[in-house]
Amino acid sequence: MGSREAEGTDSEQAAEDGTPGALGGESRGLTREQLFTMAATASINFSSMICYSILGPFFPSEAEKKGASNTIVGLIFGCFALVNFLSSLILGNYITHIGAKFMFLAGMFVSGCVTILFGMLDKVPSGPVFIGLCFLVRAMDAVGFAAAMTASFSIVAKAFPNNIATVLGSLEIFTGLGLVLGPPLGGFLYQSFGYEVPFITVGCVVLVLVPVNMCVLSKYDSVPSKDSFWKLILLPKVLLLCLTIFSLSACLGFLDPTMSLFILKMFKLPAGYVGLVFLGLALSYSLSSPLLGLLSDKLPYLRKWLLVSGGLMTALCFFMLGPAPVLHIESQLWMFVLVLVLVGFSLGMSAIPVFPEILQCAYENGFEEGLSLLGLVSGLFNAMWSLGAFAGPTLGGFLNEKLGFEWASAIQGGWALLSGLATGIFYITEATKRSSSSSLQNPPGTNEERTHLMSSES
Numbered sequence: 001m002g003s004r005e006a007e008g009t010d011s012e013q014a015a016e017d018g019t020p021g022a023l024g025g026e027s028r029g030l031t032r033e034q035l036f037t038m039a040a041t042a043s044i045n046f047s048s049m050i051c052y053s054i055l056g057p058f059f060p061s062e063a064e065k066k067g068a069s070n071t072i073v074g075l076i077f078g079c080f081a082l083v084n085f086l087s088s089l090i091l092g093n094y095i096t097h098i099g100a101k102f103m104f105l106a107g108m109f110v111s112g113c114v115t116i117l118f119g120m121l122d123k124v125p126s127g128p129v130f131i132g133l134c135f136l137v138r139a140m141d142a143v144g145f146a147a148a149m150t151a152s153f154s155i156v157a158k159a160f161p162n163n164i165a166t167v168l169g170s171l172e173i174f175t176g177l178g179l180v181l182g183p184p185l186g187g188f189l190y191q192s193f194g195y196e197v198p199f200i201t202v203g204c205v206v207l208v209l210v211p212v213n214m215c216v217l218s219k220y221d222s223v224p225s226k227d228s229f230w231k232l233i234l235l236p237k238v239l240l241l242c243l244t245i246f247s248l249s250a251c252l253g254f255l256d257p258t259m260s261l262f263i264l265k266m267f268k269l270p271a272g273y274v275g276l277v278f279l280g281l282a283l284s285y286s287l288s289s290p291l292l293g294l295l296s297d298k299l300p301y302l303r304k305w306l307l308v309s310g311g312l313m314t315a316l317c318f319f320m321l322g323p324a325p326v327l328h329i330e331s332q333l334w335m336f337v338l339v340l341v342l343v344g345f346s347l348g349m350s351a352i353p354v355f356p357e358i359l360q361c362a363y364e365n366g367f368e369e370g371l372s373l374l375g376l377v378s379g380l381f382n383a384m385w386s387l388g389a390f391a392g393p394t395l396g397g398f399l400n401e402k403l404g405f406e407w408a409s410a411i412q413g414g415w416a417l418l419s420g421l422a423t424g425i426f427y428i429t430e431a432t433k434r435s436s437s438s439s440l441q442n443p444p445g446t447n448e449e450r451t452h453l454m455s456s457e458s
Helices: 002-015 032-053 060-066 070-093 100-118 128-159 163-191 198-216 231-232 236-267 271-277 279-298 302-323 333-352 355-362 371-403 407-441 446-457
Strands: none
Touching: 032 100, 032 128, 032 198, 032 407, 060 070, 060 236, 070 128, 070 236, 100 128, 100 198, 100 371, 128 163, 128 371, 163 198, 163 271, 163 279, 163 333, 163 355, 198 236, 231 236, 231 371, 236 271, 236 302, 236 333, 236 355, 236 371, 236 407, 271 279, 271 333, 271 371, 279 302, 279 333, 302 333, 302 355, 302 407, 355 371, 371 407
């Protein structure tokens, strides 16, 4: 009876503080605040991915008409990621000062406005003016995106402290849905109505979601902490996990400025159908993420193997995506889509366990639990993802222009190969050290010797 009363008191206290209990922890079902939190964060996952992916089928070819080379197109995609990287580092450190809810809503508002502005760029003159404004508008969009996503990760981790991977994996359904709908929707609207309509449509949807989320999202505030990004990122395990985030993002970002051009050239598909090819990656990622998140939470020891095997599988898939000319295999549409499906699954294997692994490492090294730490981890995750999203399109656009898509994709897979091997070596070394230290603390035969001596004395 005493324990039940204590649990009831804890649940009531959590409700009074506005912080819902953990899913499957203190409360068996989802509270009203948790449902609203999932709805709000799902909306930002969905809308941000549509804004991000809608460019894929038509913007590279449109930019080429305006005088931008493949390398410049890659830099335009990369500019978004670089500004996002810097913004995430700054905003993650100050989330408790700004407020998670305000940061979330302000980020959505900015992102919606600049998405509409991006749709007006076809009216400006070709050449340097068009290219310069593309960089400026994408940079503004990156600041809004960084604010919304950093706040979103922190809010989810605060609302579901014991099931972070499960909830993040479930929310990736909406990320995948945005990636699924973005390219075909963008290709269809572009083919039917022109350049402006895709951006105006998506931007207006994002702006409509701002007042809705203002009403349903709870307020999450916390006391600022003395912990810093440098203290977190200098932990060896966190450094390796940052490499994993970077490599996955670089591989995914590489596809933005290059894949649509390769499909148009190799398979002669119209712009509207190019978006459908993106479905293979997006669907496999979104459908596998909830299962991978559940595995990460229920069986934490599997996280390390998911990270390692996911990195190695991603490297192999990118080697086969072209496929690499050294294999002397002719590229076919069915094989290209199949490899994209495997890429989506392998990305989920590595990406989903990273966030809870960084949090666990931070707790083990004495970081204070609270929204401040969640802001640091969210900002770090988004920053590393953005850094990879800058390197991927930038390097990918250059390699695609110089070597072709087949070699460029094979080289790009080297990032995932490096992170998979490095993470595997680290975990093996860590396990070896733990087994050695435990054997030194408890030498074999010690318990038997003590038993034998006690029986002799008796």
